[in-house]
Amino acid sequence: ARAGAHVTLWARNPAALSAGRVMPRLPGFALPEAITVTDALPRQADLMLLACPMQHLRAVGSTLLPCAPMIACCKGIEQATGLMPLQVLGEVFPHSVLGVLSGPNFAHEIAAGLPAAAVLASSDRAQARRLADLLTTPAFRLYASDDPTGVQLGGAAKNVVAIAAGATMGAKLGENARAGLITRAIAELARLSHALGGKVETLSGLAGIGDLLLTCTGAASRNYRLGLAVGQGMPAREAAAALEGVAEGMATAPALHLLAQAHGVSTPVIATVASLLAGEIDMTLAARALLARPVGHEFA
């Protein structure tokens, strides 16, 4: 809407939006008047942005008509299939133009009009540029990318790494441990991106290091807070249930672990988070497993 478009916000529960529950982290926030809220399915649009939890993207997408380019805003891997958002949408809409929006973006800060940067990726380079132009505003700066695989991997994996970072701080293992863990996780993601056909350099961009910086240090992150509670000894399911909103890393950790295994890529941090969330190991064992790995070259 701030870019001058007329926006229709299709919501499952429009009453919650009008009751002012749309931004719990931004008390007093009201939707701009240029936004129409509805629960009627959109029939026509120039562009659609899908911002639902990853595990519901297929079901939500299946209710829509392929009437416009579609941009996935979710960050995760579909647990049942191991697919990324654009792969899921590609199965539902094989003929639509698809893009993904990702980066260090807490929604409440964007809604407040604070400056932010993000990346818009599509396998069609010209489309990525066009969509980035369309959605950029003076405070929301978009960069185009032709590496949707790397961008989606970064967005999905940062949730898992944020859980690890939160757990490290919850268990009082120290800031050195957190910094070391995040850095080694970046090495895992670079290997995985390469194996999946993505670009390694994308992981040093907004959807990679950018989003890791935000979510692994920002207490507003739901994934970080889930990790914090788990690090303090709370079972993961209980911690997830106590959260306001979705912590995508919960379902994405096991899915990403399986994806890495299927491609023969070693991802010890992701594997450890998956085991921790499944209750197979506790924090003591998790730390011991990572620290006991054989010494090797940093960039082997």
Ligand SMILES: NC(=O)c1ccc[n+]([C@@H]2O[C@H](COP(=O)([O-])OP(=O)(O)OC[C@H]3O[C@@H](n4cnc5c(N)ncnc54)[C@H](O)[C@@H]3O)[C@@H](O)[C@H]2O)c1
């Ligand atoms: N919140 C953020 O700051 C932020 C920023 C960038 C990306 N994202 C990504 O956007 C996606 C959605 O995140 P969010 O913060 O809006 O999540 P959320 O927890 O606020 O949930 C989003 C909406 O999904 C709806 N929903 C819940 N279950 C559903 C179902 N079964 N079918 C359809 N809709 C359902 C909820 O009613 C809610 O309105 C996630 O993948 C997240 O990683 C979030």
Ligand SMILES: O=P(O)(O)OC[C@H](O)CO
């Ligand atoms: O609250 P989180 O952990 O889902 O993070 C929200 C956004 O993805 C941050 O970029």
